[in-house]
Amino acid sequence: MPxxxxxxxxxxxxxxxxxxxxxxxxxxxxxxxxxxxLLDAGAHGLGLFGNASEGYALSGEERQEILRxxxxxxxxxxxxxxxxxxxxxxxxxxxxxxxxxxGADGLMxxxxxxxxxxxxxxxxxxxxxxxAVRIPIMVQDAPLMSGVAIGAPLIARMGRELEQVRxxxxxxxxxxxxxxxxxxxNPSAPLLFGGLxxxxxxxxxxxxxxxxxxxxxxxxxxxxxxxLWTAGERRAARExxxxxxxxxxxxxxxxxxVAVMKQNLLAAGVIASxxxxxxxxxxxxxxxxEVAELRSELPQHELGWA
Numbered sequence: 001m002p003x004x005x006x007x008x009x010x011x012x013x014x015x016x017x018x019x020x021x022x023x024x025x026x027x028x029x030x031x032x033x034x035x036x037x038l039l040d041a042g043a044h045g046l047g048l049f050g051n052a053s054e055g056y057a058l059s060g061e062e063r064q065e066i067l068r069x070x071x072x073x074x075x076x077x078x079x080x081x082x083x084x085x086x087x088x089x090x091x092x093x094x095x096x097x098x099x100x101x102x103g104a105d106g107l108m109x110x111x112x113x114x115x116x117x118x119x120x121x122x123x124x125x126x127x128x129x130x131x132a133v134r135i136p137i138m139v140q141d142a143p144l145m146s147g148v149a150i151g152a153p154l155i156a157r158m159g160r161e162l163e164q165v166r167x168x169x170x171x172x173x174x175x176x177x178x179x180x181x182x183x184x185x186n187p188s189a190p191l192l193f194g195g196l197x198x199x200x201x202x203x204x205x206x207x208x209x210x211x212x213x214x215x216x217x218x219x220x221x222x223x224x225x226x227x228l229w230t231a232g233e234r235r236a237a238r239e240x241x242x243x244x245x246x247x248x249x250x251x252x253x254x255x256x257x258v259a260v261m262k263q264n265l266l267a268a269g270v271i272a273s274x275x276x277x278x279x280x281x282x283x284x285x286x287x288x289x290e291v292a293e294l295r296s297e298l299p300q301h302e303l304g305w306a
Contacts, residue, residue, distance in 0.1 A: 008191055009079055009106060009136070009167060010210045011044025012222045015052035017215065017261055018066065020275040026062055028069055030271040035073045037270045038216060041304055042223040045211075046074065047108060049083035051145060052197075052215045052258055057277035060095075064102060071103035081138060085110035089125045093132045106136040108169060113146035119154045130162040138167035138193065141178075145171070152181040159190040169213060171195040176203040183208045197251055198222055202241060205229055215251060217264040218244055220303050247294045255281040263291050268305035 019030035049055030194204035
């Protein structure tokens with residue numbers, strides 16, 4: 001069932017890798033197969049143009065082409081959230097309007113990270129976007145990427161005063177205490193998702209998060225863990241999580257995670273090439289062997305890799 005704006009986004013929303021041909025051009029056929037793979041894996045929603053999508057390496061025209069194709073392919077089955085932040089407020093507003101017009105169900109937005117404004121400047125940035133759109137906004141609180149700290153009081157203020165700011169993706173480690181700081185004693189707090197490839201998923205859920213946004217390759221595993229946890233089977237969820245932790249850990253190496261995910265999707269026959277765009281890093285020969293060994297230790301059929 002699709003989730004309407006009146007129903008909170010909830011669950012596992014993988015960030016969709018952007019697929020390229022070996023020459024670096026966009027591969028829409030692989031992109032369609034990847035979207036179908038994620039839907040078949042039970043994804044509750046999809047995220048576009050985040051870090052795992054290499055959104056930083058895409059042109060505006062490519063983003064529009066991919067977003068429109070994904071919206072058509074999904075056809076309302078699950079929500080699609082598109083990243084639309086920018087280093088300038090006016091351009092972030094324009095990109096957000098474009099994404100809404102192209103069919104995005106929600107927006108995930110980094111704060112401006114070049115000049116790194118103070119709390120009032122961050123609030124103004126999100127306020128301008130909030131006034132321009134009519135779909136939910138997810139604030140991406142990712143200081144390791146943006147260099148911009150968004151404190152719990154500022155998040156609480158945005159949740160109170162900005163109509164469309166309904167979600168925050170908490171990627172400010174340690175994430176679990178940050179979730180508690182946002183939610184405790186704050187009935188107007190936005191709804192919270194975790195990120196960072198789901199490495200602290202269980203702790204985040206235990207503190208009140210309602211979703212996570214990992215990469216694309218382990219979607220079936222995260223959905224299974226989610227289902228166990230929400231059914232109250234906490235020990236089984238932890239045991240399942242532990243099966244995948246070595247690969248999750250490997251994918252958290254700065255700059256390499258996207259290449260690892262694409263190698264797994266290539267090996268599974270989902271995409272035609274593991275090509276990434278610079279400055280995203282590729283795996284060296286030893287890395288390829290390491291990933292293949294990790295992959296061989298996982299249940300291929302359960303992941304949709306077989």
